Amino acid sequence: MKEELTFEAVRDVFTNYLNQKKHRKTPERFAILKQIFDNEGHFDAESLYNQMQNDYRVSLATVYNTMELLLDCGLIVKHPFAGQTSQFEKTFGNNIHHHLVCTKCGSVKEFSDKKIRTVIQSKIFSSFESSHYSLYLYGLCKKCQALLKQK
Amino acid sequence: MKEELTFEAVRDVFTNYLNQKKHRKTPERFAILKQIFDNEGHFDAESLYNQMQNDYRVSLATVYNTMELLLDCGLIVKHPFAGQTSQFEKTFGNNIHHHLVCTKCGSVKEFSDKKIRTVIQSKIFSSFESSHYSLYLYGLCKKCQALLKQK
DNA sequence: TTTGTTGCAAAACGTTTGCAGCCTC
DNA sequence: GAGGCTGCAAACGTTTTGCAACAAA
Numbered sequence: 001m002k003e004e005l006t007f008e009a010v011r012d013v014f015t016n017y018l019n020q021k022k023h024r025k026t027p028e029r030f031a032i033l034k035q036i037f038d039n040e041g042h043f044d045a046e047s048l049y050n051q052m053q054n055d056y057r058v059s060l061a062t063v064y065n066t067m068e069l070l071l072d073c074g075l076i077v078k079h080p081f082a083g084q085t086s087q088f089e090k091t092f093g094n095n096i097h098h099h100l101v102c103t104k105c106g107s108v109k110e111f112s113d114k115k116i117r118t119v120i121q122s123k124i125f126s127s128f129e130s131s132h133y134s135l136y137l138y139g140l141c142k143k144c145q146a147l148l149k150q151k
Numbered sequence: 152m153k154e155e156l157t158f159e160a161v162r163d164v165f166t167n168y169l170n171q172k173k174h175r176k177t178p179e180r181f182a183i184l185k186q187i188f189d190n191e192g193h194f195d196a197e198s199l200y201n202q203m204q205n206d207y208r209v210s211l212a213t214v215y216n217t218m219e220l221l222l223d224c225g226l227i228v229k230h231p232f233a234g235q236t237s238q239f240e241k242t243f244g245n246n247i248h249h250h251l252v253c254t255k256c257g258s259v260k261e262f263s264d265k266k267i268r269t270v271i272q273s274k275i276f277s278s279f280e281s282s283h284y285s286l287y288l289y290g291l292c293k294k295c296q297a298l299l300k301q302k
Numbered sequence: 303t304t305t306g307t308t309g310c311a312a313a314a315c316g317t318t319t320g321c322a323g324c325c326t327c
Numbered sequence: 328g329a330g331g332c333t334g335c336a337a338a339c340g341t342t343t344t345g346c347a348a349c350a351a352a
Contacts, residue, residue, distance in 0.1 A: 074289065100281070103225060104223070128288070128292055133287060133289060136285045139282045
């Protein structure tokens with residue numbers, strides 16, 4: 001589905017996408033992609049915006065605009081965590097991983113499992129061309145298990 | 152992880168949860184649960200609210216409040232589809248299924264795969280007690296594949 | 303030059319909250 | 328009776344939008 005990539009390779013994917021869709025290749029868009037590339041883990045639009053204020057200044061609206069494009073070309077995914085803020089994650093350069101979401105405290109941990117990954121990635125559909133996936137396991141983290149048993 | 156249930160069984164799960172948490176067993180809460188039980192597929196808070204206006208009238212705030220409780224006791228899950236609105240789905244009475252999300256048009260389809268289900272469900276964690284899961288495969292649906300090839 | 307994109311601020315949207323009255327317990 | 332829960336409307340925070348200026352093609 002995907003593998004470790006350099007920024008150049010990622011930028012090319014984005015460039016091709018922009019060309020194909022006849023969207024403009026603005027410096028803001030590449031600056032945002034670079035910032036995402038340099039980051040680890042999950043992030044939201046506003047924190048990305050804040051991080052960028054020192055380097056290449058863009059407006060929050062442009063961040064949202066660009067997220068839409070990156071989402072559309074599959075370079076990032078949107079996660080359902082947290083309350084009101086959308087959490088994003090890049091789909092490149094990470095180890096493929098799955099999420100453990102605690103239904104009590106909302107904490108999110110990651111884990112990898114080759115067997116699960118293989119089974120999911122080897123699934124072929126006749127009428128759907130899959131590029132990537134997200135798996136969330138819901139339950140109780142260690143802390144919340146302990147808290148419940150105390151009572 | 153779960154199996155086909157009658158409304159009585161589901162109601163009992165909710166009742167036990169409310170007792171355990173020392174929350175009150177109000178008619179509104181059970182009316183909302185009943186409405187969810189009777190529905191198929193995904194739904195959001197506002198459409199549930201609208202559906203109920205004919206039967207047992209509740210406020211939108213109470214719907215949101217109750218969703219929180221149902222989420223907490225695992226009777227429903229929250230999905231990351233769509234733009235701004237949270238989509239929910241009951242975790243009981245459905246066939247266990249996975250989701251195919253088109254990254255172009257946003258359509259969501261379901262599929263079942265026993266092998267995938269088994270591999271995920273048989274995963275045991277030393278410090279996480281999982282109760283259910285969600286799997287999303289992102290890619291292009293048949294329609295959008297065709298549209299792209301035309302160009 | 304054309305027209306898509308940007309920044310800004312205002313608007314829109316889903317969701318949460320404050321409060322008075324109600325109804326479980 | 329006490330206090331959690333409800334409905335209502337106002338408030339909140341995130342995301343989107345309208346518009347004039349800008350810049351990629």
